[in-house]
Every structure is written in structure tokens, then in C-alpha cells.
Amino acid sequence: MDMYEYEISRIPRVKIPCSHPLVSWWLMHTGSGDPHEYLPCDGCGDTEGNAIYCKICKFRAHFECIIQPDIINHPCHSKHPLKKVLAETIDYTDGNCHFCRSPLDEVMYHCSICNISIDLSCWIYPPPLTIYQPKSHNHTFTLMARKDSFTCNACGLVGDRNPYVCLECDFMLHKDCIDLPRVININRHDHRISRTYHLGQGDWECGVCRKQIDWTFGGYSCKRCPSYAVHSKCATRGDVWEGEELEDEPEEEEIEDPYKVIDEKEILHFSHEHNLRLGDDNAADNEKCHACVFPINSDPFYQCVQCKFLLHKVCATLPRKKRNILHNHKLDLQIQGKPGEVF
Structure with missing residues (x-):
């Protein structure tokens, strides 16, 4: 029977024997068949289910099995x-x-x-009174457990209680903002962005929500694009961030250009085996681009010097990899079917 199906009155109760920090724990047996290797709840004796655990005293019990003092x-x-x-x-x-x-x-x-x-x-699981050596900061943060309004230095949003404070820097942060990732990819920008506590003076606009960013507070910025920045909360949204911390991870190698330049009017595109030459005006009005399948019309285009393959000039310059707001990972530009059809 699942532990949650017990009637409250039938669950054996056990008192927490210590004041050490407790962690969440999943009771399970080792699978070896040796009953002495089971890790049972100290209250009901069951060997499965979510529980709390003291690593020092080895105490473990289901939440429901703990005596709740008055x-x-x-x-x-x-x-x-x-x-x-x-x-x-x-x-x-x-x-x-x-x-x-x-x-x-x-x-x-x-x-x-x-x-x-x-x-x-x-x-x-009480909130920690102090957070030592946080990844995001050089000093200790201390909990100010009170109902006081404050502005978080990391995200710039107002909180109504319980900030974590760095007395040396006069910083106040939401607890959730202490461990914001340092370096991330988002689906709104092609380069990595890095977190900073000070964006610096400027007229900053968020690359996600398009609203103004208060430069006196923290955010994310791009080292390659000096004018690009994002609110901390916007950058770490589930529909924007792919969920991976990239600090200390090697930068993804830039993929080669979609084409090689032969001369000022001729290229070799990755999607086609022959050279493409800049077409003459109105020479392909009734033809379609093999990439976007829209008519060439009067747009600049490249055409194969040996066959009928055509590309809009703008389609020929599409990058091999691109980020898009509909997906959190980079998308590869691929050829569908046989080379020279549609991508």
C-alpha cells in the first residue's frame, strides 16, 4: 500500500531526534535481496517513498510519520x-x-x-540563515527575516520580505536570485549572454520583453554585442533559456559560412554541388527559389552555371545555425530530400 493511502491515525509517529539540517530523501532498497541493506522509515518501517534524512544521525522518516510538536x-x-x-x-x-x-x-x-x-x-527545511561563498558573489549573504520591501540588486524587481543581504556591498537579493546562472544561451540571441550586477549607464532595452532595463541593477549582457541586454527574470524564463549553465563550458565553435566566395559574382553554396553565379535581372521571373520556394520575381538571385538551381541572394546568405523563439536550442539549416531541393 502506498504510504499516502494510510489513514493519519494509523501511521506510527516518530520525533525528530536532532537539530541538524535535514534533506529530502527517497527511501529505497538496494535490490541485492539482503534485508539488512534496506533503508526503512524510522517511523513506519516502510522502505519506499519520499522522506526526510539527517546525514549526521542517519535518521530518516516519511513526512507523515514525524511527530509535529505543538x-x-x-x-x-x-x-x-x-x-x-x-x-x-x-x-x-x-x-x-x-x-x-x-x-x-x-x-x-x-x-x-x-x-x-x-x-x-x-x-x-528552514531557509538558511547565511549562504557562504555563493557562486554569484564574493561575500556571504545573510537572511533578513522580516516583512520589509526591498529592490533586488540582481533582477531589479521589488520584493516584500526576507531579502538576503551582503553587508559589505549593500546588496539585497531574492533567495532565488542568488544562484542565477552566470553564462547561458537564450533563444532570442545567437551568442552567449553573461550575468552582471551592473549593466552600466545606458539606454538599455530588454531583448526579450522589449521594456526598459534599469541599468543600476543587474541583468544579462552579450560580450559580442555591446548594446544587447536582457532582464534577469526574462533571460531565465522556461520558454527562453535552454536550462543549462555554461560557465566553464567551451564556447561552441562557429560553423563555417553557408558559401565560399569564388569571385565578386560567383559563390559555391553548401546546398549545391556546382558554382552559383549572380543572375541577370528578369532572367528568372517565372522560376522559384529552391530554398524558400517563392518566385524569384525581381529579387537578386544566384543561379547554377550548369543546371536550373536558383537561390534568392538573401536565402543564400542564411546562416547554417540559428536560434528561434519557438525552440530553446539552435536550429540547423538542412537540405530536405536530395541536394538542390528545399531547405
């Missing part, structure tokens, strides 16, 4: 103890956990003096 002292709210209450009995909260901002469950911990509520997850 009163707790939370490290991020040391002023007063928090009392376990039913959410329906408190009608003056905003309905979200003070720290993770997730909707509160039926049971929560609450400080009536400060009107602070936290969910069970933030009781088990």
Missing part, C-alpha cells in the same frame, strides 16, 4: 515561539507561508504577535 522555536523567527494551529482558525493571514510563499496547508505554525505563518515544509 510549539516550535524556528531559527528564522527567534523572537517568539510558533504554535501549531489549523489554518481555518486564523482568518487574518494572507494564506501563504511567510518564507516559501506556498499556500498554507491545513496545519501550520503561527506567531500571533508578528502575524507570521509557516508551512510544515519550512519547519522541516
Whole structure:
């Protein structure tokens, strides 16, 4: 039976035996057949399911198997103890956990003096009070656990509580912005972009949302294109960023040009085996381009010196690789079917 199907009253309860940091853990057996190698829950004894784990004490238990004390002292709210209450009995909260901002469950911990509520997850996994040697910064960040409005130095957006602060730099950041990737690819630009805390003075426009960027805050910029920048939140959207951190990864080699220049009017294009020569005006009005399949009309074009292959001049210069907003990875320019048909 799945652990989530237990009735609450039937689940054996166990007390967390320590105050060490806990991590999420998946209970499982090794598959060797040796029952002594199973890793059971210290509460119900089951060997499967999502659990919490103390790496120091080797304590492990399903979330549902933990005894929830009536009163707790939370490290991020040391002023007063928090009392376990039913959410329906408190009608003056905003309905979200003070720290993770997730909707509160039926049971929560609450400080009536400060009107602070936290969910069970933030009781088990409290936010870190300090973040040492973050990848994005040279100094330690310290949690300021209070309901104070601030502007995040990384993304430029306003937060309403719990900033992480660098006292040496007078920086305030959202927790989620501390670990923003340093170097990424996005589907709106052909080059890598890098994160910076200061874009520098200028009239910056976001390459994704096209809105103004406040240059006094952070963002992403392109080293090859000095005028290109993107908001931090826009650059890391799921429909924009491919999801990979590229810092310390070798730069992708530039693919060769789509054609080689023979002379000022003649090229050798990768899609065709013969040389292409710049065509005469109106010589192919009734013909179609083998790339875009639109009529040549009066547009500049190249034609094969040995066969009827034609390309608009603009189609001949299309790059071999290109990024597009419809897909997070680079697209390859390919020939469909036999060489000399459509790409």
C-alpha cells in the first residue's frame, strides 16, 4: 500500500531526534535481496517513498510519520515561539507561508504577535540563515527575516520580505536570485549572454520583453554585442533559456559560412554541388527559389552555371545555425530530400 493511502491515525509517529539540517530523501532498497541493506522509515518501517534524512544521525522518516510538536522555536523567527494551529482558525493571514510563499496547508505554525505563518515544509527545511561563498558573489549573504520591501540588486524587481543581504556591498537579493546562472544561451540571441550586477549607464532595452532595463541593477549582457541586454527574470524564463549553465563550458565553435566566395559574382553554396553565379535581372521571373520556394520575381538571385538551381541572394546568405523563439536550442539549416531541393 502506498504510504499516502494510510489513514493519519494509523501511521506510527516518530520525533525528530536532532537539530541538524535535514534533506529530502527517497527511501529505497538496494535490490541485492539482503534485508539488512534496506533503508526503512524510522517511523513506519516502510522502505519506499519520499522522506526526510539527517546525514549526521542517519535518521530518516516519511513526512507523515514525524511527530509535529505543538510549539516550535524556528531559527528564522527567534523572537517568539510558533504554535501549531489549523489554518481555518486564523482568518487574518494572507494564506501563504511567510518564507516559501506556498499556500498554507491545513496545519501550520503561527506567531500571533508578528502575524507570521509557516508551512510544515519550512519547519522541516528552514531557509538558511547565511549562504557562504555563493557562486554569484564574493561575500556571504545573510537572511533578513522580516516583512520589509526591498529592490533586488540582481533582477531589479521589488520584493516584500526576507531579502538576503551582503553587508559589505549593500546588496539585497531574492533567495532565488542568488544562484542565477552566470553564462547561458537564450533563444532570442545567437551568442552567449553573461550575468552582471551592473549593466552600466545606458539606454538599455530588454531583448526579450522589449521594456526598459534599469541599468543600476543587474541583468544579462552579450560580450559580442555591446548594446544587447536582457532582464534577469526574462533571460531565465522556461520558454527562453535552454536550462543549462555554461560557465566553464567551451564556447561552441562557429560553423563555417553557408558559401565560399569564388569571385565578386560567383559563390559555391553548401546546398549545391556546382558554382552559383549572380543572375541577370528578369532572367528568372517565372522560376522559384529552391530554398524558400517563392518566385524569384525581381529579387537578386544566384543561379547554377550548369543546371536550373536558383537561390534568392538573401536565402543564400542564411546562416547554417540559428536560434528561434519557438525552440530553446539552435536550429540547423538542412537540405530536405536530395541536394538542390528545399531547405
